[in-house]
Amino acid sequence: MAQQLLHPDRLFSADVTQREIAKRLYNGVKDLPIVSPHGHTDPRWFADDQCFSNATELLIQPDHYLLRMLYSQGITMEQLGFSTDGRQSAVDPKSVWRIFAAHYYLFLGTPTRMWMDYVFAEVFSLNECLTIDNADLFYEHITDALQQDEFKPRALFERFNIEVIATTESPLDDLKHHKKIKDSGWQGKVITAFRPDNVIDPEFEGFEANLKRLSELTDEPLDTFSSYLSSLFKRRAFFKEMGATSSDHGHLSARTLDLSADEKEQLYLTIRSGNFSADDADKFRAQMLTEMAVMSLDDGLVMQIHPGVHRNHNQQLFNQFGRDKGADIPIATEYVANLKPLLNKLGNNPKFRLIIFTLDETTYARELAPLAGHYPSLKLGPAWWFNDSPEGMRRFREQTTETAGFYNTVGFNDDTRAFLSIPARHDVARRMDCAFLAQLVAEHRLTESQASQIAYDLTYTLVKQAYDL
Amino acid sequence: MAQQLLHPDRLFSADVTQREIAKRLYNGVKDLPIVSPHGHTDPRWFADDQCFSNATELLIQPDHYLLRMLYSQGITMEQLGFSTDGRQSAVDPKSVWRIFAAHYYLFLGTPTRMWMDYVFAEVFSLNECLTIDNADLFYEHITDALQQDEFKPRALFERFNIEVIATTESPLDDLKHHKKIKDSGWQGKVITAFRPDNVIDPEFEGFEANLKRLSELTDEPLDTFSSYLSSLFKRRAFFKEMGATSSDHGHLSARTLDLSADEKEQLYLTIRSGNFSADDADKFRAQMLTEMAVMSLDDGLVMQIHPGVHRNHNQQLFNQFGRDKGADIPIATEYVANLKPLLNKLGNNPKFRLIIFTLDETTYARELAPLAGHYPSLKLGPAWWFNDSPEGMRRFREQTTETAGFYNTVGFNDDTRAFLSIPARHDVARRMDCAFLAQLVAEHRLTESQASQIAYDLTYTLVKQAYDL
Amino acid sequence: MAQQLLHPDRLFSADVTQREIAKRLYNGVKDLPIVSPHGHTDPRWFADDQCFSNATELLIQPDHYLLRMLYSQGITMEQLGFSTDGRQSAVDPKSVWRIFAAHYYLFLGTPTRMWMDYVFAEVFSLNECLTIDNADLFYEHITDALQQDEFKPRALFERFNIEVIATTESPLDDLKHHKKIKDSGWQGKVITAFRPDNVIDPEFEGFEANLKRLSELTDEPLDTFSSYLSSLFKRRAFFKEMGATSSDHGHLSARTLDLSADEKEQLYLTIRSGNFSADDADKFRAQMLTEMAVMSLDDGLVMQIHPGVHRNHNQQLFNQFGRDKGADIPIATEYVANLKPLLNKLGNNPKFRLIIFTLDETTYARELAPLAGHYPSLKLGPAWWFNDSPEGMRRFREQTTETAGFYNTVGFNDDTRAFLSIPARHDVARRMDCAFLAQLVAEHRLTESQASQIAYDLTYTLVKQAYDL
The missing domain is CATH 3.20.20.140 (Metal-dependent hydrolases)
Incomplete structure (x- = not known):
C-alpha cells in the first residue's frame, strides 16, 4: 500500500x-x-509496570467503542472472547483479532478507526491498513512488541510525553x-x-x-x-x-x-x-x-x-x-x-x-x-x-x-x-x-x-x- | 437563459x-x-399503464411539499384546484400551473425546487427556468408529452432504471x-x-x-x-x-x-x-x-x-x-x-x-x-x-x-x-x-x-x- | 499594528x-x-438629543453580553461599576474600561468582539486592537468624541443610515x-x-x-x-x-x-x-x-x-x-x-x-x-x-x-x-x-x-x- x-x-x-x-x-x-x-x-499498570499481554486483551476487549460496533453487526460476545461465567476468554485471542480485522471496514469514518490507525502507525510502526490478510502479522507484531521493555506501561507513559x-x-x-x-x-x-x-x-x-x-x-x-x-x-x-x-x-x-x-x-x-x-x-x-x-x-x-x-x-x-x-x-x-x-x-x-x-x-x-x-x-x-x-x-x-x-x-x-x-x-x-x-x-x-x-x-x-x- | x-x-x-x-x-x-x-x-399506475392526465394533476396537486409552501404564502386551496366537497378541481389546471410558476421563486434553496428542475430538464427536456412567462409553454409541453407512450408509467419506470x-x-x-x-x-x-x-x-x-x-x-x-x-x-x-x-x-x-x-x-x-x-x-x-x-x-x-x-x-x-x-x-x-x-x-x-x-x-x-x-x-x-x-x-x-x-x-x-x-x-x-x-x-x-x-x-x-x- | x-x-x-x-x-x-x-x-436619546456621557456608560454597563462574560471570569459587578444600592457607579468609569480592555481576549471568537471592533473602527476610527496598553487612549478618544455634535444620537442615527x-x-x-x-x-x-x-x-x-x-x-x-x-x-x-x-x-x-x-x-x-x-x-x-x-x-x-x-x-x-x-x-x-x-x-x-x-x-x-x-x-x-x-x-x-x-x-x-x-x-x-x-x-x-x-x-x-x- x-x-x-x-x-x-x-x-x-x-x-x-x-x-x-x-x-x-x-x-x-x-x-x-x-x-x-x-x-x-488502570493505576496497577503504572504501579507494577508489567508487560501488557497481547493485542486482543489490550486493544479490543476493554474498548467498548470497538465491542459495540462489532456487536451491532452480529458478532457475538462469545466470538469476541467473553463468556457468561465471568469474562474469561473462551477463544483464542488471535481469532478475536482476525474478526476485528475482517470487520475493520465498519469503523471507516469513525474516531475509533482514526485512533487505531494512529496506534498501529505511531506506537507500533505498522503503516499499512489492517486487513484480514495482514491480521496475523499485526497481531504477532503487536504482541511481540508488548513483551519489550520499551512497551511497558511506564516506558509508554514517558514516550507519550504525559x-x-x-x-x-x-x-x-x-x-x-x-x-x-x-x-x-x-x-x-x-x-x-x-x-x-x-x-x-x-x-x-x-x-x-x-x-x-x-x-x-x-x-x-x-x-x-x-x-x-x-x-x-x-x-x-x-x-x-x-x-x-x-x-x-x-x-x-x-x-x-x-x-x-x-x-x-x-x-x-x-x-x-x-x-x-x-x-x-x-x-x-x-x-x-x-x-x-x-x-x-x-x-x-x-x-x-x-x-x-x-x-x-x-x-x-x-x-x-x-x-x-x-x-x-x-x-x-x-x-x-x-x-x-x-x-x-x-x-x-x-x-x-x-x-x-x-x-x-x-x-x-x-x-x-x-x-x-x-x-x-x-x-x-x-x-x-x-x-x-x-x-x-x-x-x-x-x-x-x-x-x-x-x-x-x-x-x-x-x-x-x-x-x-x-x-x-x-x-x-x-x-x-x-x-x-x-x-x-x-x-x-x-x-x-x-x-x-x-x-x-x-x-x-x-x-x-x-x-x- | x-x-x-x-x-x-x-x-x-x-x-x-x-x-x-x-x-x-x-x-x-x-x-x-x-x-x-x-x-x-400508486400501484394502479403500473397495473393499468394509462397516460397521466396533465402537468397540474401529476406534479402539483398530489405534492404536499408544493401545496404547503404555496399555502404558506396566502395561496388558497381553492386557487390550487381543491374544493371542500371532495377534492374535485374547480379551476382550470392551467391556472393552477400559472400560480405555481408565478410563485416558483418561493422554492429557491429548497429541495422541491431541485427536484422540479430535474424533472423539467431530465424528464421533459425543459432546460429553462420556469417563470410566469413560460408557464403556459411548460404546461403544454409537459401535458402533451404525458400523452405519449414513452411517458406512460411503465415506460418511465424503465427509463428511470428502477x-x-x-x-x-x-x-x-x-x-x-x-x-x-x-x-x-x-x-x-x-x-x-x-x-x-x-x-x-x-x-x-x-x-x-x-x-x-x-x-x-x-x-x-x-x-x-x-x-x-x-x-x-x-x-x-x-x-x-x-x-x-x-x-x-x-x-x-x-x-x-x-x-x-x-x-x-x-x-x-x-x-x-x-x-x-x-x-x-x-x-x-x-x-x-x-x-x-x-x-x-x-x-x-x-x-x-x-x-x-x-x-x-x-x-x-x-x-x-x-x-x-x-x-x-x-x-x-x-x-x-x-x-x-x-x-x-x-x-x-x-x-x-x-x-x-x-x-x-x-x-x-x-x-x-x-x-x-x-x-x-x-x-x-x-x-x-x-x-x-x-x-x-x-x-x-x-x-x-x-x-x-x-x-x-x-x-x-x-x-x-x-x-x-x-x-x-x-x-x-x-x-x-x-x-x-x-x-x-x-x-x-x-x-x-x-x-x-x-x-x-x-x-x-x-x-x-x-x-x- | x-x-x-x-x-x-x-x-x-x-x-x-x-x-x-x-x-x-x-x-x-x-x-x-x-x-x-x-x-x-432609549427613545429619550432621540427626543433630547443630548451627548452620551462616556465610553463605559455607553458601551459597557448597559450591555448584558459584555457583563455576563466578564462576570463569568470572576470580575465582580462592583468592579464593573454597579453597587447594590441602586446601580450608582461606585468606581471610576475609566477603571471599568481598563478591566474590559484587560479581558478583551475573552471575547475572541464571539459576536461581541466583532461588534465592538466595528464600533471602534467604523464609528470612532480606532483601527488598532484594544489592549490594556491602549485602554486609556481608547477611553479618552471615545469619551471625547461623544461630546461632539456629530456623535449625538440624532447625528449617529442619520450617519448609520437608519x-x-x-x-x-x-x-x-x-x-x-x-x-x-x-x-x-x-x-x-x-x-x-x-x-x-x-x-x-x-x-x-x-x-x-x-x-x-x-x-x-x-x-x-x-x-x-x-x-x-x-x-x-x-x-x-x-x-x-x-x-x-x-x-x-x-x-x-x-x-x-x-x-x-x-x-x-x-x-x-x-x-x-x-x-x-x-x-x-x-x-x-x-x-x-x-x-x-x-x-x-x-x-x-x-x-x-x-x-x-x-x-x-x-x-x-x-x-x-x-x-x-x-x-x-x-x-x-x-x-x-x-x-x-x-x-x-x-x-x-x-x-x-x-x-x-x-x-x-x-x-x-x-x-x-x-x-x-x-x-x-x-x-x-x-x-x-x-x-x-x-x-x-x-x-x-x-x-x-x-x-x-x-x-x-x-x-x-x-x-x-x-x-x-x-x-x-x-x-x-x-x-x-x-x-x-x-x-x-x-x-x-x-x-x-x-x-x-x-x-x-x-x-x-x-x-x-x-x-x-
Missing part, C-alpha cells in the same frame, strides 16, 4: 488557505505534553497502586480522582454494603447524615493526599437540590432504611451533588458532573456479560432548572469550580454556553464519549464559542481506559481545535497570532488551570 | 480538491439502478393492482409494504369498521387478542406472497411495550369495547409494535418505524380539505426509553431487523446512532421527509457516522408519491453522499478507494441487504 | 469561488438603509419621548412597539399596581375581562397612533389557549383575586396571547412572540443588582402543541401576522420551519440573542431554508439597546446571508442573479413587508 496510513495534514480543511494556517497552528501545539485530567486507565494523568477510583478504593507508584521513585505523575457514585447513589449495586465498608474505612457510624458526610469528607481528604484534584459524578440527570437540614436528615434516614422510592433516591443524589460542592469549598477538589446516560440499556447483554460492553445510551438532559439549586448556592463563589459535560448536544448553545458564559464557578467540559469525534468537537466549538468564548472551556479530556490511544485522542483534539481556529483566521475573525495563543491555551493552559494541575 | 438549469457538478463543494473527488465518486454510482424500498406511488419499487398498502387492501402487475408479464418489479396503522391504532378514523373488514378478509372472529393477531399474521402472509419484504409503522411516538399475556388480552378487550382512554390507545399501539416485531421473526418482514409527526395540525384545513395537504408537523421524539421494551425482547435476535426513521434530528447523535451502533437488529433509516434535503442529508451523516458508521444505515428512501421526481431524489442523495465522502477523503480520513466502495454500498448494497431485496 | 482591525472580506468563506460571489452579493446590499423593527434603544427604528414600551408608558420626537420636526423615524408583559403576566413584578395604572390610563374599571380587554385595546390604539406596527410578547413558554367566554371570565376573576396558582397564571398568559392575536385582526399590529428564557437565573445577582445583568438562560421550548390553539383560530387568516422567535434551535428544522412553511399567518424571526452570531445565523439558514424557504422569514432584527453597535450587527447579518447564498451559488443551487435578489429581499424587502413599515 503506497498510501500513507496517517497523512500529516489529516483533519485539516482541503481549502489551501485554511490548511496552511491550521498546519502552522498545529505545529505550535503538537509537541506539548499531554495533560489528562480525567480518564480510566505530564500528568488522572485515574478514577471510588471512595472504597485503598489507592494502593497510587501509593506504590509514589513510593517507587518513578517520576511519572499518576493521580486519582474521587468518584463516589457507589456510595452516594442509593440505587447503585451494593449500596448498603458499600456504606458498611465506608463506615469501616472512616471510623464513622453513618447513623446520621452528618456522620455520613464526615466519612465522605475523610475519604476526599485521603484522595487529595494521594494527588486527587477533582471529584467526578456520573448521575442519570443533572438534578441538584438544596434541602433544609431537617429535610436532609429525614431523607438520609429514609434512604438508610432501605425502604425508599425512586424519587427519594433521585432526591438524595441531587442533594448529594450539592453536598459534594460544599465540600469542594473546603478541600478545593474541582467538581465534575457528566450526566445523561442510560447505563446498560441491553438487559440481556447486561445479565450475561455485565457492564461496560457498549450498551450505554445517552438521553435528553436538562441543565437550567436542574443545576439552579447548586448554582444559586455556590455558582458565584470564587472558591468553587464545577465542570459540566454532556452527551445532549442540544444543550450546548441553548443551556450550557449561556450558563458557563455567566456563572464564575462553571466551566464546560469538552465534547465527550460519543461526541469525542472530529464532528463532535467541531459542533462543540461552533455551538459554545459564540456565547461562552474559548476561556470558559477546559481543554481536552480523553476519558479513556484505552491507554495506547491517548496520544491519538489528544492529537485529534489538537488538530480539530487548530482546524476550527484556522477557519476563523481565514475568515478574518481572528488574527493568526490570536489563534496561536488560543490553540496553546486550549491544549495546555486551560486544562491545567481548570483542574488545578 | 444561457445558464444551464442543472449544472453537472451541483451540490459538490466549490473547493476544487473536494469537487474533483466527489465527481469521481459520483461517476461510480450515478448510473446504478434505483432501489426504492419505501414509497407511496430495479424495484415498494408501494404501501393497508392490510385491508386487496392488492389487486399488484396482482394485475404480476399477471401482466411486465418485468417491472413493484412490490407492496404492509402498513397496518388503520387496524392497530384504536384512534385511527374508522378503526372499528376496519377491524370488521379485517375479520371478513381473514375469517377470524377477532373476539380474542389471539384471533386478532392471527388475522394480522394472515394478512402479512398475503402481503408477503405479493412481494412485500417489509412492514411500516407511523405512530405518533416510538413507544413500545412488552405486556404479559393477561395484560394484553385485557387491553385488547378494553380497546374493542370502544370505551378506552387515550392512554389505553397509546399502550395498545405500543404493544402492537412489539407484536409486529414478533411476527417479523416468523415471516421475515423487515420492520420500519417512523414516528413523531403531529398529523393534520391545521384543523380548519383538515375539516375542509382532508389529510395530506401539507399540514403535518414534526414533534420531539424519544427513542431510548420508548424502544427499550421491544429491543430488550428482540434487539439481540439475528433474525429480526428494525429500521428507525426520525424527524427529530436531535436524536441522531444522542439516541439513534448509539442505539444502532449497538443493537444487531437496529438500523437507521435515512434523512426523511422534511429532512430529505441536501442540508438534512449532510446533518444525518455528520451526526450518525461517528457512532454508527456507514454500515448501520440502509441507503436512501425516496418515500414519495411524486413518481416523476424519484430519479431526482435519488440523484440528490447520491450527490450528497459523494460530497460528504469527498470531504473525508480530502481531509485524509478515508482513501478514495474506501470512499468509492462506501458510495457504492450506500447507493446499492445496503438498501438491498436491509430490505431483503 | 499593521494588521487591519476589520478585513473587508471578513466572514466570507476562504474558498475563492465562494468569496468572490459573496463579495459581489454583499456589495449589492451593504449600503441599503437599516430597518430595525425590533429593539431596545430608515426606521422601533423601540419597545409597556402599555403604561406615556410615550412622551416619541411625542417629543414627532413634534420636533426631526425627520428620523423612531416608532414604538407594544410590549404588554407587565400587564398580561400575572406573575410579573407589580402586576396589580400595573393594572391599577392601566385602569387610570384608559378609564376602564377592569372589573370584567371585557373591560380589561378594552383597556388593552385602547392602549394598542394609542401606541399605533404613535407609530407602532407591532406587539411583542416575551413569555416563558409559547403556550396559547382558546378558552370559552365563561372560562376566560372566570380565569380573569381568579387572577384578579390575587389568589391564583402558577398554572392559572400560565393559562392566563396563554389565553392573553390569543386575545392579543384577535386584537391584531382589528388594529393590524403584527404580533411577535419570543419565548423560552428563564429570566434572572442567578438569584443572588438578581437580589443585589436587579434584572438584565446577563443572567437570563434559554430553556427547551415547544411550539407545535403550544401554538395550536392560536393557529387553529387565526393561522389561516390573511389579516393576521405572527412572527416567532426562538432560543431553542432544535425547533428550527423540526417545528418552526414546518409551521412557517404551512401557515399563512406565521413567519420566522431571525437568529436571536444568544444565536445572533455568525454560527447562529448559519444554523438558522441551514435548518429553515429547506422547509420554509427564504420568503417565510422576516430579515434581521438587532434587538439591542447598544445603539452604537446597530450598524455592526446588521453588517454581520448581511455578510452571513451573502456567505450562505454564495455557497448555494458556488454549489450550483442558485444562480447569482437569484441570490442577488434574495440578498436584497432578506436585507430590505422582507422586513418592511413583515412589519408593515
Whole structure:
C-alpha cells in the first residue's frame, strides 16, 4: 500500500488557505505534553509496570467503542472472547483479532478507526491498513512488541510525553497502586480522582454494603447524615493526599437540590432504611451533588458532573456479560432548572469550580454556553464519549464559542481506559481545535497570532488551570 | 437563459480538491439502478399503464411539499384546484400551473425546487427556468408529452432504471393492482409494504369498521387478542406472497411495550369495547409494535418505524380539505426509553431487523446512532421527509457516522408519491453522499478507494441487504 | 499594528469561488438603509438629543453580553461599576474600561468582539486592537468624541443610515419621548412597539399596581375581562397612533389557549383575586396571547412572540443588582402543541401576522420551519440573542431554508439597546446571508442573479413587508 496510513495534514480543511494556517497552528501545539485530567486507565499498570499481554486483551476487549460496533453487526460476545461465567476468554485471542480485522471496514469514518490507525502507525510502526490478510502479522507484531521493555506501561507513559494523568477510583478504593507508584521513585505523575457514585447513589449495586465498608474505612457510624458526610469528607481528604484534584459524578440527570437540614436528615434516614422510592433516591443524589460542592469549598477538589446516560440499556447483554460492553445510551438532559439549586448556592463563589459535560448536544448553545458564559464557578467540559469525534468537537466549538468564548472551556479530556490511544485522542483534539481556529483566521475573525495563543491555551493552559494541575 | 438549469457538478463543494473527488465518486454510482424500498406511488399506475392526465394533476396537486409552501404564502386551496366537497378541481389546471410558476421563486434553496428542475430538464427536456412567462409553454409541453407512450408509467419506470419499487398498502387492501402487475408479464418489479396503522391504532378514523373488514378478509372472529393477531399474521402472509419484504409503522411516538399475556388480552378487550382512554390507545399501539416485531421473526418482514409527526395540525384545513395537504408537523421524539421494551425482547435476535426513521434530528447523535451502533437488529433509516434535503442529508451523516458508521444505515428512501421526481431524489442523495465522502477523503480520513466502495454500498448494497431485496 | 482591525472580506468563506460571489452579493446590499423593527434603544436619546456621557456608560454597563462574560471570569459587578444600592457607579468609569480592555481576549471568537471592533473602527476610527496598553487612549478618544455634535444620537442615527427604528414600551408608558420626537420636526423615524408583559403576566413584578395604572390610563374599571380587554385595546390604539406596527410578547413558554367566554371570565376573576396558582397564571398568559392575536385582526399590529428564557437565573445577582445583568438562560421550548390553539383560530387568516422567535434551535428544522412553511399567518424571526452570531445565523439558514424557504422569514432584527453597535450587527447579518447564498451559488443551487435578489429581499424587502413599515 503506497498510501500513507496517517497523512500529516489529516483533519485539516482541503481549502489551501485554511490548511496552511491550521498546519502552522498545529505545529505550535503538537509537541506539548499531554495533560489528562480525567480518564480510566488502570493505576496497577503504572504501579507494577508489567508487560501488557497481547493485542486482543489490550486493544479490543476493554474498548467498548470497538465491542459495540462489532456487536451491532452480529458478532457475538462469545466470538469476541467473553463468556457468561465471568469474562474469561473462551477463544483464542488471535481469532478475536482476525474478526476485528475482517470487520475493520465498519469503523471507516469513525474516531475509533482514526485512533487505531494512529496506534498501529505511531506506537507500533505498522503503516499499512489492517486487513484480514495482514491480521496475523499485526497481531504477532503487536504482541511481540508488548513483551519489550520499551512497551511497558511506564516506558509508554514517558514516550507519550504525559505530564500528568488522572485515574478514577471510588471512595472504597485503598489507592494502593497510587501509593506504590509514589513510593517507587518513578517520576511519572499518576493521580486519582474521587468518584463516589457507589456510595452516594442509593440505587447503585451494593449500596448498603458499600456504606458498611465506608463506615469501616472512616471510623464513622453513618447513623446520621452528618456522620455520613464526615466519612465522605475523610475519604476526599485521603484522595487529595494521594494527588486527587477533582471529584467526578456520573448521575442519570443533572438534578441538584438544596434541602433544609431537617429535610436532609429525614431523607438520609429514609434512604438508610432501605425502604425508599425512586424519587427519594433521585432526591438524595441531587442533594448529594450539592453536598459534594460544599465540600469542594473546603478541600478545593474541582467538581465534575457528566450526566445523561442510560447505563446498560441491553438487559440481556447486561445479565450475561455485565457492564461496560457498549450498551450505554445517552438521553435528553436538562441543565437550567436542574443545576439552579447548586448554582444559586455556590455558582458565584470564587472558591468553587464545577465542570459540566454532556452527551445532549442540544444543550450546548441553548443551556450550557449561556450558563458557563455567566456563572464564575462553571466551566464546560469538552465534547465527550460519543461526541469525542472530529464532528463532535467541531459542533462543540461552533455551538459554545459564540456565547461562552474559548476561556470558559477546559481543554481536552480523553476519558479513556484505552491507554495506547491517548496520544491519538489528544492529537485529534489538537488538530480539530487548530482546524476550527484556522477557519476563523481565514475568515478574518481572528488574527493568526490570536489563534496561536488560543490553540496553546486550549491544549495546555486551560486544562491545567481548570483542574488545578 | 444561457445558464444551464442543472449544472453537472451541483451540490459538490466549490473547493476544487473536494469537487474533483466527489465527481469521481459520483461517476461510480450515478448510473446504478434505483432501489426504492419505501414509497407511496400508486400501484394502479403500473397495473393499468394509462397516460397521466396533465402537468397540474401529476406534479402539483398530489405534492404536499408544493401545496404547503404555496399555502404558506396566502395561496388558497381553492386557487390550487381543491374544493371542500371532495377534492374535485374547480379551476382550470392551467391556472393552477400559472400560480405555481408565478410563485416558483418561493422554492429557491429548497429541495422541491431541485427536484422540479430535474424533472423539467431530465424528464421533459425543459432546460429553462420556469417563470410566469413560460408557464403556459411548460404546461403544454409537459401535458402533451404525458400523452405519449414513452411517458406512460411503465415506460418511465424503465427509463428511470428502477430495479424495484415498494408501494404501501393497508392490510385491508386487496392488492389487486399488484396482482394485475404480476399477471401482466411486465418485468417491472413493484412490490407492496404492509402498513397496518388503520387496524392497530384504536384512534385511527374508522378503526372499528376496519377491524370488521379485517375479520371478513381473514375469517377470524377477532373476539380474542389471539384471533386478532392471527388475522394480522394472515394478512402479512398475503402481503408477503405479493412481494412485500417489509412492514411500516407511523405512530405518533416510538413507544413500545412488552405486556404479559393477561395484560394484553385485557387491553385488547378494553380497546374493542370502544370505551378506552387515550392512554389505553397509546399502550395498545405500543404493544402492537412489539407484536409486529414478533411476527417479523416468523415471516421475515423487515420492520420500519417512523414516528413523531403531529398529523393534520391545521384543523380548519383538515375539516375542509382532508389529510395530506401539507399540514403535518414534526414533534420531539424519544427513542431510548420508548424502544427499550421491544429491543430488550428482540434487539439481540439475528433474525429480526428494525429500521428507525426520525424527524427529530436531535436524536441522531444522542439516541439513534448509539442505539444502532449497538443493537444487531437496529438500523437507521435515512434523512426523511422534511429532512430529505441536501442540508438534512449532510446533518444525518455528520451526526450518525461517528457512532454508527456507514454500515448501520440502509441507503436512501425516496418515500414519495411524486413518481416523476424519484430519479431526482435519488440523484440528490447520491450527490450528497459523494460530497460528504469527498470531504473525508480530502481531509485524509478515508482513501478514495474506501470512499468509492462506501458510495457504492450506500447507493446499492445496503438498501438491498436491509430490505431483503 | 499593521494588521487591519476589520478585513473587508471578513466572514466570507476562504474558498475563492465562494468569496468572490459573496463579495459581489454583499456589495449589492451593504449600503441599503437599516430597518430595525425590533429593539431596545432609549427613545429619550432621540427626543433630547443630548451627548452620551462616556465610553463605559455607553458601551459597557448597559450591555448584558459584555457583563455576563466578564462576570463569568470572576470580575465582580462592583468592579464593573454597579453597587447594590441602586446601580450608582461606585468606581471610576475609566477603571471599568481598563478591566474590559484587560479581558478583551475573552471575547475572541464571539459576536461581541466583532461588534465592538466595528464600533471602534467604523464609528470612532480606532483601527488598532484594544489592549490594556491602549485602554486609556481608547477611553479618552471615545469619551471625547461623544461630546461632539456629530456623535449625538440624532447625528449617529442619520450617519448609520437608519430608515426606521422601533423601540419597545409597556402599555403604561406615556410615550412622551416619541411625542417629543414627532413634534420636533426631526425627520428620523423612531416608532414604538407594544410590549404588554407587565400587564398580561400575572406573575410579573407589580402586576396589580400595573393594572391599577392601566385602569387610570384608559378609564376602564377592569372589573370584567371585557373591560380589561378594552383597556388593552385602547392602549394598542394609542401606541399605533404613535407609530407602532407591532406587539411583542416575551413569555416563558409559547403556550396559547382558546378558552370559552365563561372560562376566560372566570380565569380573569381568579387572577384578579390575587389568589391564583402558577398554572392559572400560565393559562392566563396563554389565553392573553390569543386575545392579543384577535386584537391584531382589528388594529393590524403584527404580533411577535419570543419565548423560552428563564429570566434572572442567578438569584443572588438578581437580589443585589436587579434584572438584565446577563443572567437570563434559554430553556427547551415547544411550539407545535403550544401554538395550536392560536393557529387553529387565526393561522389561516390573511389579516393576521405572527412572527416567532426562538432560543431553542432544535425547533428550527423540526417545528418552526414546518409551521412557517404551512401557515399563512406565521413567519420566522431571525437568529436571536444568544444565536445572533455568525454560527447562529448559519444554523438558522441551514435548518429553515429547506422547509420554509427564504420568503417565510422576516430579515434581521438587532434587538439591542447598544445603539452604537446597530450598524455592526446588521453588517454581520448581511455578510452571513451573502456567505450562505454564495455557497448555494458556488454549489450550483442558485444562480447569482437569484441570490442577488434574495440578498436584497432578506436585507430590505422582507422586513418592511413583515412589519408593515
